[in-house]
Structure formats: structure tokens, C-alpha cells
Amino acid sequence: MRNGWPPTLAVPDGGYLLGGETETENEKPSGLFRWVTSVDHKDIGIMYIVFATATALWGGTDAMMIRTELLTPGAGPWDPVTYNALFTTHGLTMLLFFVTPAFTGIGNYFLPLLLGADDMAYPRINAIAFWILPPAYLLVRAGLITEIIAKALAVIGFSITSLFALQPPGTGWTMYTPLTTQMVNPQIDLMLLGLHLSGIATLLAAINFIVTIFTERSDDVSWSTLDIFSWTMLTTSGLILFAFPLLGSALIMLLLDRNFGTTFFTVDGGGPLLWQHLFWFFGHPEVYILVLPAFGLVSLILPKFSGRKLFGFKFIVYSTLAIGVLSFGVWAHHMFTTGIDPRIRASFMAVSVAIAIPSAVKTFNWMTTMWEGHIRLTAPMLFCIGGIGTFIIGGVTGVFLAAIPIDLLYHDTYYVVGHFHFIVVGIITFAAFAASYYWYPLLTGRMYDQLLAKVHAWLSIVGTVIAFGLMLINGALGLPRRYATYPEQFASLQQMMTIGAFLIFAGVIIWLYNMIQSYRIGPVVMDADVWNLKSIDQFTREWQWFEERLEERRRKIRGE
Amino acid sequence: MEDYVGMAKMNRPSSAIAGGIAGTAILSLLMILLEVQTRSQVHIFDAIARFVGLPNNILIGFVLFVAAGVFAWPLLFIALEPYIPRGPDPAARGIVFAFVLWLAFVIAGRGSIGWPLIIVYAGLTLLAHLAYGFTLGAVYASLREENVADTA
Ligand code: HEM
Ligand SMILES: [Cu+2]
Numbered sequence: 001m002r003n004g005w006p007p008t009l010a011v012p013d014g015g016y017l018l019g020g021e022t023e024t025e026n027e028k029p030s031g032l033f034r035w036v037t038s039v040d041h042k043d044i045g046i047m048y049i050v051f052a053t054a055t056a057l058w059g060g061t062d063a064m065m066i067r068t069e070l071l072t073p074g075a076g077p078w079d080p081v082t083y084n085a086l087f088t089t090h091g092l093t094m095l096l097f098f099v100t101p102a103f104t105g106i107g108n109y110f111l112p113l114l115l116g117a118d119d120m121a122y123p124r125i126n127a128i129a130f131w132i133l134p135p136a137y138l139l140v141r142a143g144l145i146t147e148i149i150a151k152a153l154a155v156i157g158f159s160i161t162s163l164f165a166l167q168p169p170g171t172g173w174t175m176y177t178p179l180t181t182q183m184v185n186p187q188i189d190l191m192l193l194g195l196h197l198s199g200i201a202t203l204l205a206a207i208n209f210i211v212t213i214f215t216e217r218s219d220d221v222s223w224s225t226l227d228i229f230s231w232t233m234l235t236t237s238g239l240i241l242f243a244f245p246l247l248g249s250a251l252i253m254l255l256l257d258r259n260f261g262t263t264f265f266t267v268d269g270g271g272p273l274l275w276q277h278l279f280w281f282f283g284h285p286e287v288y289i290l291v292l293p294a295f296g297l298v299s300l301i302l303p304k305f306s307g308r309k310l311f312g313f314k315f316i317v318y319s320t321l322a323i324g325v326l327s328f329g330v331w332a333h334h335m336f337t338t339g340i341d342p343r344i345r346a347s348f349m350a351v352s353v354a355i356a357i358p359s360a361v362k363t364f365n366w367m368t369t370m371w372e373g374h375i376r377l378t379a380p381m382l383f384c385i386g387g388i389g390t391f392i393i394g395g396v397t398g399v400f401l402a403a404i405p406i407d408l409l410y411h412d413t414y415y416v417v418g419h420f421h422f423i424v425v426g427i428i429t430f431a432a433f434a435a436s437y438y439w440y441p442l443l444t445g446r447m448y449d450q451l452l453a454k455v456h457a458w459l460s461i462v463g464t465v466i467a468f469g470l471m472l473i474n475g476a477l478g479l480p481r482r483y484a485t486y487p488e489q490f491a492s493l494q495q496m497m498t499i500g501a502f503l504i505f506a507g508v509i510i511w512l513y514n515m516i517q518s519y520r521i522g523p524v525v526m527d528a529d530v531w532n533l534k535s536i537d538q539f540t541r542e543w544q545w546f547e548e549r550l551e552e553r554r555r556k557i558r559g560e
Numbered sequence: 561m562e563d564y565v566g567m568a569k570m571n572r573p574s575s576a577i578a579g580g581i582a583g584t585a586i587l588s589l590l591m592i593l594l595e596v597q598t599r600s601q602v603h604i605f606d607a608i609a610r611f612v613g614l615p616n617n618i619l620i621g622f623v624l625f626v627a628a629g630v631f632a633w634p635l636l637f638i639a640l641e642p643y644i645p646r647g648p649d650p651a652a653r654g655i656v657f658a659f660v661l662w663l664a665f666v667i668a669g670r671g672s673i674g675w676p677l678i679i680v681y682a683g684l685t686l687l688a689h690l691a692y693g694f695t696l697g698a699v700y701a702s703l704r705e706e707n708v709a710d711t712a
Contacts, residue, residue: 061597061684068680077677082599147596155605155622502683509687520698521649 039123041108046443048105051133052098053512057143059093062086064505066468067498073491075484083484084170089141091173092191094424095290096198097137103293104205107233110439111209113542114227121211129204132197140195143187144170166190172482174283177265177275181257184448189258196251198371206240207228209233227540230308231317232296235324239285239292242328247282250275273338280331288327291423292320294431295362298384301438302366305381307374307536313366319358326355336407345404352402359395363388369523378455378531383434387460390426390468394419397472412482415475421468425504430460433511440515441530442546446522452514459507466500525550575703576634576696583654583696584629590688602681607669624639633661633694658693662686 029037035047066086069078078086108126112119120126138145143166150163166187171180180188213234217226253264254275263269302309310316332340332348366388375381397419400406410416433456440448474493479486486494528547533539570578609621612628637644637657637704644653666682673681 058597064683065598065680068676069675071679077680144596148592151592151596151600155618157619473641516694517651519652520651 006011009396009547012060027147039119039127041112041120041123045105045107045109046102047130048108048133051130052102052105055093055101055137056098057387057508057512059090059098060505060508062090062093063501066090067501069484070486070494071498073486073488073494078484081170082168084172084482085168087482088169088172092140093137095173095286096134096195096202097140099290099424099428099432100198100202101133103233103236103290105200106297106432106435106439107209107229107293108205109443111212111230112216112228112234112540113545114540115213115216116221116541117212117216119216120208121216122208125204126208129201129208132201132204136194136197136201139190139197141168142190142194143164143377148478159498164546174279175254175275176279177254177257177272178267180254181265187256191257192251192258196248196255199248199251202240203248206237206244209237210241226541228299228313228316229293229296232292232299232320236289236292237318239324239327243282243285246278247286250278252281253278260359273335273340276335276338277331280334281328283329283334285327287420287423288323289395290428292323293388294428295320297431297435298366298387298427300361301434303369303378304383304531304533304536304538305376305378306370306436307376308369308372309363309538311368311371312361315361316365319361322358323355325352326358330355330402333402333407336404337411349402349404353399356395356399363392363395374536377454379448380434380438382454383430383437383460386457386464387427387430387434390422390430390461390464393469394422394426397422410475412480413475414471414479414481417481418471418473418475421471423466423469425460425468426464433457433460436511436515438531439542440518441525442542444519444522445525446518447525447530448514448518448522452510456510456514458552459503459510461499463503463505463507467497467504468500470497512539570703572638572700572704574637575700576638577630578703579654579696579698579700580630580634582699583634583692583694584626586630586695587688587692588626590691591685594684594688598680598684601669601677602673604685607665607673607681607685608670610671611665611669612686613668629692633657634700637696638700649697650701651694654693654695654697654700655690656693658689658696659686662689665689 005316024443035043038044038047065078066083069076069083069086075083108120111117144496146163146166150160153160167185169183169185169188169191171183171188171191175192213226213230253262256262256267257264265272299310299316330348330352332344333352336345338368366384370385377385397415401410401416401419437448437453470493474490474497475481475491480491528543528550529539533543591604591608595602605618605622606615608625609615609618612621612624614621614624637654640657641647641650641653645657646652646656662685667684669685670678670681
């Protein structure tokens with residue numbers, strides 16, 4: 001045998017069913033067929049996570065291309081049309097096809113375990129909700145797919161020009177009218193259909209979460225003992241329930257305007273501002289749909305490596321609910337520059353500033369949790385602490401943007417891009433990474449490479465501060481966003497930003513390698529208490545479940 | 561994994577070629593994605609044709625490229641395996657092996673690609689090659705005969 005490789009005990013633990021374990025499914029086929037037919041919440045959770053990883057890599061490639069374009073002040077390597085398509089598909093992919101599915105996947109896998117439920121309330125709907133997503137995403141990206149086919153055929157000597165008709169959409173993720181109604185590219189219609197479909201998928205999953213949390217809790221899990229992650233998933237699902245149907249309707253109206261001559265958003269009809277109202281009434285809650293699960297994960301993981309219970313649990317729950325309610329009352333802060341009545345603007349400013357309070361409650365509770373704690377700087381903890389730090393920058397810059405006079409200056413500059421990336425990368429993506437490391441042993445039965453994980457964490461933190469910190473500065477200097485070209489004097493700042501972005505990307509590749517390689521040959525987990533949680537009395541339900549699974553497996557191997 | 565031990569085992573060359581098929585499939589897919597995603601700026605098929613020394617014949621260049629990926633590199637890989645660093649895991653060794661291949665590729669295939677596109681070209685072809693090497697090694701490791709003795 002060579003140096004202990006491959007490991008002698010090649011038995012995956014914990015993550016997989018042996019059959020006969022849920023009420024809904026008794027026998028499981030093996031191989032590919034198992035995945036296609038599975039209605040087990042753990043399988044579906046894994047599929048969501050794999051899908052989200054794939055889309056994140058694709059959307060990440062878009063981001064790297066954006067940053068490459070901006071290395072030089074002139075247009076190139078890509079033309080401005082392609083540039084517009086890049087930030088459009090980047091934004092749509094990251095928000096709707098990466099973050100949303102990633103948290104849905106984590107929720108699918110862990111909520112039933114945390115609630116002591118056998119499965120989700122509607123396992124089949126759960127499977128359907130997942131399987132809607134890949135075709136939805138392909139519709140959004142259809143132009144590239146037909147192009148691949150065309151290219152492949154061209155290599156063999158066939159050229160079919162109609163396959164090149166679908167151009168990547170260049171509408172921006174906000175799809176503002178009248179631009180979006182007027183662009184002729186047929187791909188935009190497919191994109192709208194795909195987005196509509198993805199909204200249906202998200203909605204189905206949210207309903208499932210709500211019903212599961214209400215009806216499937218085991219007897220010893222009451223509302224007062226419900227864990228923090230389930231609370232945030234419940235709130236998020238509530239937001240989805242109200243926000244996504246609205247997006248769906250607005251998308252249909254846009255589709256009708258484009259294809260059937262309706263006048264919902266035309267200048268002499270409903271007007272382009274109507275689109276902005278409808279879009280942002282969905283769009284602002286959407287950003288909290290993305291960030292609340294991340295808050296939940298930080299609140300869940302941070303205490304484990306602080307050696308203390310989460311400080312002010314109740315207040316964290318209340319602040320989550322408060323954010324949920326308030327998030328529907330701030331949408332017009334995205335429209336301060338559109339010339340709406342100043343009195344209306346002022347009231348939106350007030351509510352927007354008010355929403356900072358529950359967010360601040362959370363950060364202070366996190367810091368208090370760490371206070372005088374016994375801190376262990378594992379990779380998940382590094383991501384949590386880094387995430388809190390970057391979230392503070394993202395949050396404070398957000399308060400500035402909520403102030404009308406400042407927003408009038410900074411609107412549509414890189415300041416905005418910097419602000420929201422401190423949140424979408426700085427805490428949302430960081431929390432997802434923290435969870436991926438924290439639960440890795442439970443999901444795979446093996447341990448990841450801790451050194452590589454820490455390198456990843458540091459690359460991400462440093463890269464984020466460089467890339468998006470400089471965006472704040474560039475924006476404050478007046479550089480507008482969404483242009484493929486820019487004045488010469490911004491060149492060196494832009495190049496430094498790109499270096500920061502490449503650092504983040506390098507970290508992601510290390511993460512991917514670590515995940516795959518550790519799954520193959522990482523050290524097998526023998527003791528379920530990987531993080532020494534028993535000693536601080538935080539060996540929570542999902543880990544207890546994992547311990548039982550390991551024990552079961554051992555009995556099997558011993559032949560009992 | 562029960563089926564791990566029971567899986568059909570092959571001799572070393574055929575498992576390497578199986579690895580080569582899987583690796584080349586992934587490499588080609590990633591290269592096509594790269595070509596399309598970058599809106600044909602990189603001209604990856606031309607780069608491949610230059611790499612195999614046929615700058616003007618994309619089709620034959622591509623055929624040679626596949627042949628090398630499926631047969632030549634995998635067989636070279638198992639011949640060199642004991643000397644490649646980062647063992648004993650063949651997948652980790654495959655990454656080192658593919659890195660060397662990539663060096664040759666990025667130099668021979670570069671053509672007239674200039675700054676700053678060269679970053680995208682180099683970075684994404686690097687990732688594609690590493691994925692090739694990793695897949696080659698991983699598939700090879702899980703199929704070759706010795707594993708029966710190792711795990712049983
Ligand atoms: C290394 C990681 C990332 C980098 C370097 C990056 C870079 C950028 C840049 C430069 C823009 C502005 C494009 C422009 O306005 O011209 C942008 C837009 C955007 N990004 Fe990212 N991004 C990253 C990750 C993410 C993630 C993880 C998310 C969401 C979860 C995200 C969501 C968005 C959205 C929604 C937009 C707005 C798109 C638009 O302007 O229509 N980004 N990104
Ligand atoms: Cu908002």
C-alpha cells in the first residue's frame with residue numbers, strides 16, 4: 001500500500017441515505033438515476049449546492065472579464081456591447097442563480113435536521129422546485145448555448161447563421177424600460193421567461209420552508225427553541241412570498257410590452273417609472289432575501305468558535321423580523337434621482353436610515369458574542385469575522401447612500417457598486433463559504449485541508465477590501481458605473497481593483513480544489529464532535545444526528 | 561463505498577486512457593466555453609491548431625489535440641508517474657503534469673494575443689488544463705488494478 005493512499009476506510013459518512021430512512025422514499029436507485037429521481041431533502045440540498053457552485057463560477061468568469069476589460073481605459077478586449085452583456089449576466093447570475101439556490105440548498109439539507117423533521121413538508125414539490133432551475137438558467141444564457149452549438153458545427157465545416165441570432169442580453173439586471181422594451185435581441189424574451197421560471201422555483205421552495213417550519217417541527221422544538229438559522233430562513237421565505245410574485249407579474253408585463261404591443265411601460269402608457277416602482281418593490285426585499293440567511297449562518301457559526309452562546313438571541317430574531325417588514329418600505333431609495341416628489345423622497349430616506357438600526361443590532365450582538373470569548377480562528381470563523389468587518393463597511397456606506405443629498409452625488413457611480421459588493425461578497429458569499437467549511441465534515445464524512453482553507457479566507461478578505469474598497473474611492477471621485485471605457489486618470493486605481501478581484505478568484509479556485517480533493521482523499525471523520533462543541537455545550541441537533549449516523553455505520557461495518 | 565471495491569478494474573494503460581477520455585472531454589468543454597464566453601476574442605481553436613503545429617488547419621488540429629489528450633499524454637503520464645511530485649495521489653500528480661502541458665500550450669498557442677487579453681487567455685486555459693490533469697489522475701486512480709489490492 002502506498003503511503004496511506006487511498007484511505008483504507010473509503011466509506012462516505014453522514015451525507016447519504018442507505019434506504020428506508022424517510023417516510024417518503026424507501027428504496028433508492030443508484031447512480032445518476034438516483035439523483036434525477038430523488039425527493040430526499042439531503043440529495044436535493046446537495047444538488048442545489050452543486051448547481052449554485054457551477055453558476056457562481058460562470059458568473060465569476062463574467063466578473064473577471066469585466067475587470068479585464070477595465071484594465072485599460074479604452075474599449076477592449078471586448079466591445080461595449082459585450083461589456084453590457086457581461087454586467088447584465090453577472091448580476092442576474094449571482095443574485096438569482098447563485099446566492100438564492102446556495103442558501104436554498106443549505107436550508108434544504110439542514111432545516112429538517114435542525115427541526116427534527118423527517119423531510120421537508122412537500123418532498124416532491126421540493127424536487128420540482130430544484131429541477132425548474134437548470135432550464136431557467138439555460139434560458140437566461142441561451143444565446144451562449146446556441147453559439148456553442150454553432151461553433152462546434154463550424155469546426156466540422158457546417159455554418160448555420162441563424163444559430164447566432166441570440167445575442168447575450170445587455171439590459172442590466174434591473175432591466176429598465178424603455179431600453180428593455182426597445183432592444184430587438186430575441187434573447188431578451190428568453191431571458192424574461194427564464195427569470196419568470198426561476199421565480200416560480202424560488203417561490204415553491206419558500207412555501208415549502210414555511211410549511212415545514214410551521215408543521216414539521218419535532219415535539220421538543222418550540223418557537224422559543226427554534227434555532228437562529230431556521231428563523232432567518234423563515235423570514236426570508238416570507239419575503240419571497242410577497243416579493244417574487246410581483247417580479248413575476250412585472251416580467252410578464254414587460255414581455256407583453258415587447259411582443260404584443262401593450263403599453264404598461266411606454267411613455268404614453270404606464271410610463272418607465274412604473275417599471276422602476278414594480279422592480280424595486282421586488283428588488284429591495286430581494287437584497288434582504290439574499291442577506292438574511294447569511295446573517296443566520298453567521299449567528300449560528302460564530303458562537304461555536306467563540307465558546308459562548310449567541311448574545312441577545314431574542315434581539316437577533318426581532319431584528320430579523322424587523323428588517324423583513326421594513327424592507328418593503330424603502331424601495332424608492334433606488335429612485336431618488338428620478339425626480340419624484342421631494343416629500344415622498346424624504347419619507348423613503350427616513351425608513352431607509354431606520355433599517356440600519358436592526359442591522360446594527362446584529363453587528364453589536366455578534367461583537368458581544370465574541371467579547372471575552374475563547375476564540376478559535378478556524379476557516380469558518382475567519383470568514384465570519386471577516387464578513388462582519390466587511391458588512392460594517394457595506395452597511396455604513398449604505399446609510400450614506402440612503403441620505404438623499406449624498407445619493408444624488410453617488411448614484412450610478414462605482415460607489416454604489418462598491419457598497420453592495422461589500423455586502424454581496426463581503427458577508428453573503430463569506431457566510432456561504434463559512435457554512436461550506438463548518439458543515440463539510442458532516443456533508444462528506446471527511447475533513448478538508450485546513451491550511452488551504454485559511455489561505456482562501458485571507459485571499460478573500462484582502463481581495464474584497466482591495467477590489468471593492470477602491471470602488472468606493474473611484475465612485476467618490478465621480479467615476480460612473482456601467483461604462484466599458486473611462487478617463488485615463490482612473491487607470492491605476494482600476495488596475496489595482498482588478499488585482500483585488502483576481503485574488504478573490506484565486507481563493508475560489510483553491511476552495512473548489514479543497515472541496516473536491518478532500519472529498520476524495522481527505523481524512524475520514526471518526527468522531528462526530530469535529531469542532532469540540534460538546535465541551536462548550538453547543539453540540540447541536542445536526543451534529544447529534546451525524547453522531548448517530550456514524551455509530552450506525554460502524555455497527556454495519558462490524559456486521560451487527 | 562461497497563461498489564468501490566467491486567468496480568471493474570483495468571490494467572494501467574487502459575485506465576489511463578479512460579482517464580484521458582474523461583479529461584479531454586472536460587478540457588474540450590471548458591475550451592469551447594472559454595471561446596464562447598469570451599465572445600471569440602481568444603480564437604481558442606486557432607490556438608489549438610498552432611499548438612499542434614498546424615496553424616492553418618483547425619479541424620485536423622483539433623483531431624490531433626484530442627488524440628494527444630486521449631492517448632499520448634495519459635500514457636506519458638503513467639510512464640512518468642513515479643517521478644512526478646505531489647504523489648502518491650495520481651490526481652495531484654496529474655495537476656503537476658498538466659501544468660507542464662499548459663506551459664507548452666500557452667507559449668505555442670499564444671499567437672498574437674496581446675495585453676490585457678493574455679491574462680484571460682492564460683488564466684482560463686490554465687484552469688482548463690489543471691481540470692484535465694486532475695480528471696485524468698482521478699479517473700485513472702479509481703480504475704487501475706492495484707486498487708483492488710489496496711482497498712480489499
Ligand atoms: C470577485 C467577485 C466579484 C467582482 C470582481 C465583481 C465585479 C463587479 C463589477 C465591476 C460590477 C459593475 C459592472 C458595471 O457596473 O459596469 C458588478 C456588478 C454587479 N455585481 Fe458583481 N462582482 C463580484 C461578485 C459578485 C457577487 C458574489 C454578486 C452577488 C451575489 C454580485 C452582484 C452584482 C450585481 C447585482 C451587479 C450589478 C449589475 C448591474 O450593474 O446591472 N457580484 N460586479
Ligand atoms: Cu434598496
